[in-house]
Amino acid sequence: MLRTFAARRHTPCSLASASKLSVGLPKTSRLAFGVNRGFRTHHPVLEPIKPFLLTDIGEGIAEVEVLKVAVKEGDTINEFDPVCEVQSDKATVEITSRFSGTVKKVHYNVGDIAIVGKPLIDIDTPDADAEDIPAPDTPTENTQSKATPQPEAVPSSTPAVTVETSGKVLATPAVRRIARENNVDLARVPATGKGGRVLKGDILRFLKEGPTEVSSQPDTLQSRPQSEAAAEDQVVPVRGLMRTMIKTMTAATAVPHFGLDEEVEMDRLMEVRTGLKGMAQERSVKLTFMPFFIKAASLALKQYPILNSQLSNDQQTVVYKGAHNIGVAMDTPSGLIVPNIKDVQRLSIMEVAGELNRLQQLGKEGKLGTQDLTGGTFTISNIGVIGGTYARPVVNLPEVCIGAVGSIRKMPRFAEDGSVVPRSIMCVSWSADHRIIDGATMGRFSNAFKRYLEDPNSMLVDMK
Numbered sequence: 001m002l003r004t005f006a007a008r009r010h011t012p013c014s015l016a017s018a019s020k021l022s023v024g025l026p027k028t029s030r031l032a033f034g035v036n037r038g039f040r041t042h043h044p045v046l047e048p049i050k051p052f053l054l055t056d057i058g059e060g061i062a063e064v065e066v067l068k069v070a071v072k073e074g075d076t077i078n079e080f081d082p083v084c085e086v087q088s089d090k091a092t093v094e095i096t097s098r099f100s101g102t103v104k105k106v107h108y109n110v111g112d113i114a115i116v117g118k119p120l121i122d123i124d125t126p127d128a129d130a131e132d133i134p135a136p137d138t139p140t141e142n143t144q145s146k147a148t149p150q151p152e153a154v155p156s157s158t159p160a161v162t163v164e165t166s167g168k169v170l171a172t173p174a175v176r177r178i179a180r181e182n183n184v185d186l187a188r189v190p191a192t193g194k195g196g197r198v199l200k201g202d203i204l205r206f207l208k209e210g211p212t213e214v215s216s217q218p219d220t221l222q223s224r225p226q227s228e229a230a231a232e233d234q235v236v237p238v239r240g241l242m243r244t245m246i247k248t249m250t251a252a253t254a255v256p257h258f259g260l261d262e263e264v265e266m267d268r269l270m271e272v273r274t275g276l277k278g279m280a281q282e283r284s285v286k287l288t289f290m291p292f293f294i295k296a297a298s299l300a301l302k303q304y305p306i307l308n309s310q311l312s313n314d315q316q317t318v319v320y321k322g323a324h325n326i327g328v329a330m331d332t333p334s335g336l337i338v339p340n341i342k343d344v345q346r347l348s349i350m351e352v353a354g355e356l357n358r359l360q361q362l363g364k365e366g367k368l369g370t371q372d373l374t375g376g377t378f379t380i381s382n383i384g385v386i387g388g389t390y391a392r393p394v395v396n397l398p399e400v401c402i403g404a405v406g407s408i409r410k411m412p413r414f415a416e417d418g419s420v421v422p423r424s425i426m427c428v429s430w431s432a433d434h435r436i437i438d439g440a441t442m443g444r445f446s447n448a449f450k451r452y453l454e455d456p457n458s459m460l461v462d463m464k
């Protein structure tokens with residue numbers, strides 16, 4: 001999941017140090033420091049201070065949030081020492097130094113938004129020769145990095161972060177943020193969470209009561225009424241996944257949504273799943289209802305491909321996506337993320353289940369990478385796992401359709417002979433981009449989806 005990139009070796013030069021750039025990244029990301037040739041005009045050879053630029057993250061990402069700054073001005077750092085940790089919409093990345101030297105300037109503080117193409121830090125590397133430094137837009141790091149052996153991989157959490165990347169202190173992003181903002185070393189905060197996790201209450205207590213009192217009297221403090229801590233308002237800056245959610249959901253409000261709710265009788269599917277559970281276990285796969293929903297959606301998408309399309313930004317073209325990369329809204333310890341299962345149209349239900357298991361595991365561990373989080377073409381959200389009957393999902397742009405399923409509930413329904421019978425009912429709520437999806441198409445797609453689930457044998461007919 002992680003990659004380390006080595007920078008191009010620049011020789012020959014009397015002052016040059018050919019150094020390596022070590023950046024832990026999710027599969028498809030590219031994050032690299034560039035070095036600005038023009039900078040040298042301001043600094044003579046005797047003091048070759050170099051600005052490291054944040055460049056080429058990929059996926060169209062133009063900015064990242066600075067989560068942690070590991071250096072300050074005047075620090076002496078060695079090659080591969082951590083410089084900072086940043087978070088894009090997709091991943092968290094620790095960046096290490098490619099040079100040894102003295103930090104002359106740190107351009108960002110924790111919580112700042114670092115802009116691609118702008119310097120992160122300036123570093124004085126007396127043994128370097130700026131003549132040999134490429135211009136910022138020279139893509140040398142990425143092109144050579146793939147073939148270069150990795151002398152030192154830098155551990156980096158790829159995901160939507162749940163754990164301190166140091167690997168020492170477990171905490172959620174919200175807790176880490178509070179710690180950062182108050183200059184608190186999380187390792188000093190007595191943790192009461194499972195596995196030594198520092199909970200929000202722990203850090204708030206620590207801030208309120210101070211370290212000495214907390215560490216010496218943890219029991220007393222824990223027994224204090226919650227209301228005491230909760231009484232004050234707290235202002236917390238918007239960061240991390242919440243920031244991403246604000247951006248994506250705000251963009252989605254520009255899209256007129258068409259909504260449709262439908263009921264699905266789940267009794268036959270429940271029988272089928274029960275019958276297949278043993279086979280799934282033999283293959284070490286957990287077979288829930290989701291793989292059936294995902295496969296049924298894919299089969300229905302074959303009939304109504306416009307629901308697997310994307311409208312171009314200029315609204316002049318519609319791209320019918322060839323692959324059914326079906327996203328699954330996932331409730332993870334760090335928040336909502338939507339990894340997608342690639343090429344569902346080519347996968348069996350058991351293969352879909354295997355993929356879902358893999359994504360869920362990575363989501364739990366906070367290790368989902370860019371590859372799994374990008375490229376989705378359609379989304380399904382199972383809010384029923386948590387509870388709730390109906391939902392009003394919001395399209396996950398640039399996709400044009402999303403479905404949310406509610407909890408399966410035993411409900412009275414009429415049989416064909418007019419008698420009242422118990423049925424296992426699940427509601428599915430569809431939202432579609434009404435600019436290009438009309439209600440009739442949505443309704444027909446929903447009918448096809450419902451039919452596949454109510455009569456699972458019918459899926460066999462259309463599966464390849």
Ligand code: COA
Pocket residue numbers: 287288289290291328329330331332336356360381382383384385386405406407408426
């Ligand atoms: N109604 C009743 N039971 C359901 C259900 C539903 N709609 N969906 C799943 N279940 C059952 C599963 O079958 C499983 O039972 P089992 O152990 O007997 O097999 C159990 O609930 C737990 O399922 P889970 O482990 O969560 O797997 P899943 O494949 O059903 O769902 C996710 C996977 C990722 C979708 C789910 O865990 C999740 O995160 N849902 C939340 C999505 C969300 O937050 N949406 C809001 C978006 S804004």
